[in-house]
Structures are given as structure tokens and as C-alpha cells.
Amino acid sequence: MKSLVLAAAMLAAGPVVAADAPSRAEMLKPAPNPAWSAFSVKGHQTEKIAEDFYAFRYTGTRTFFLVTTEGVIVADPIGPTAAKVLRDEIRKVTNLPVKYVVYSLEHWDHVPGAKIFKDEGAQVVAHENCAKHFKDLPHPDIVMPGITFPGSYELRLGNHKIDLLYFGPNHGDCMVAMRPDVEGGKYRFIVDLMTPGGAPMAYMPDYSPHHWVRSLKEIEALNVEAIVNGHGITLSHPSSISERRRYVEALMVAVKKAIDDGMPPNDIPEKVRLPEFAYMRGYEQYIRDNVRRIQTCYGIGW
């Protein structure tokens, strides 16, 4: 409880300075873990996760880069300004060129900004469904992938490889989780599907709840020891995946019951609550919209 209060105080106080940031051991404790709320969204930060493997956060969004003997692999470029800062951070570690930029999904808050790397010779890699979205709705700062793949994909460069793991539609239809081969492949880079210790944002845009739960179960079944998160705390214990999966499942059960019991539709967002998850960051703010999204799911089947 003391640490919960501490975490809340740290959030209220604004950005977490390095001395206050949770240690790796604290971040890797299982859910519910108050340390997962002690993160900063100010400025940028580069953290060495393992030999050759670095997390890079720009304001509230995180990506990573992997240094190999033949060059660098970058995950999401985040945006043109973030990509410039990222390029400078990579230069502090190695002079080798960026050879690949890999998109984790098609969303505009993660993937613009690859031009700076493409201009220096990098190739852009993404699931083929992402390319379809960019063709359909072009964004001036999103570089079209030159290498696409229909399922999962293994990207090799120099002395390393990254597995791009595709689980079908869940949050959009081109999302991949990434498994770099460092330290026996124990890390997964996961964007959006879960944010440790937090409730899903608002009306859960672009999520298919059934497929979301299925994908999280499939990710849980893989041998994973730590998540590198696209938002929120840098590293988390794999129970952060189960925490999100259990929340969505509980939401679906509670909303279904309210519908089956004949509760008036407009009462459902006001009355359906999940007190066992009230500890989660953003719960009070988002529970109504979360419930509405599941109501929609039971209305349209998706």
C-alpha cells in the first residue's frame, strides 16, 4: 500500500526523474504492480535493456533498436521529430547504418518518420495488411514498406535476428509482436495490446475484443520473461499480459450478463463495474467508454 501511495504521489508530481524511476527488479514484479504507474511521458529516454538491445521512448511512445555486426534494426520510428532524436541516440552507441525499420502496426501514432532512415539506405518492413492501409489512407510522413510478409516473419541481420510474430486481427489487422534474439529471446516488444497496470483507453478504438483476448492468450502461451512496452513502464512481468486479458474477459462477461438480464442499454455504461480492477490506472476515467465498446461488440459481433 505504501508503494501504491508513493507511485500515485510520483505521478501527481509529474515526470519521474531517474533516481525515482523503479528499478528493473521492481518493474519485473508480477501484477498488480504499483511500480508500473511510475513512468515519465516527458522528453525522451534511451535505456539499454540487454547487450545490443536498446529501448527508446519519445514522450509517451516507446520503440527499440537492435545493434548487429552489419548495421542497426529500428522498430517504429514514432514520428519525424522522434526519429531525428532516435537517430542521434543510435549514433551515441554505434556508427553502423540503420538497415531496417520495422513497423509494429499501421497506426499513425507509431509509424511515421522512417524517411530519415530510408534516405540513408534503410529498408522498411511491415505486415502486408499495413501496406494496404497506407495505400488506402496515405499519410505524408509514413514511408511505404518495401518488404512485406503475409504471416509471421524472421528478420536477420549480421549476428542477430528478430522474429515478427503475427496473431491475426486484434488491434487493427497487421500488428506484430517482436522477439529479438538477445538473452535467449526472453523479451517481447508489444505495442498497445496491453499497457501494464492501466485500463484500456476510452472506447478501445480499432480493437476486436474477441480477437484481442485470443491474441493475448496466444502471447501468454509463448515463453516470455519480460515485455518491453510501447506505452507506459519500460519493462514488465508477463503477468501484465494476463492482467489486460482478464480485464477484457471480465468486461465481456459483465456486459453480456447486463444485456441478458434486460438492463436498459443506457443504464449499462453507468452501472456495469469491475471493482476487482478498480486499482488500475485510468479505470475511473475509462470504464464507461470501455463498457460501451463491449456493448457495441455484442450488437455487431465485432
Ligand SMILES: [Zn+2]
Ligand atoms: Zn499506441
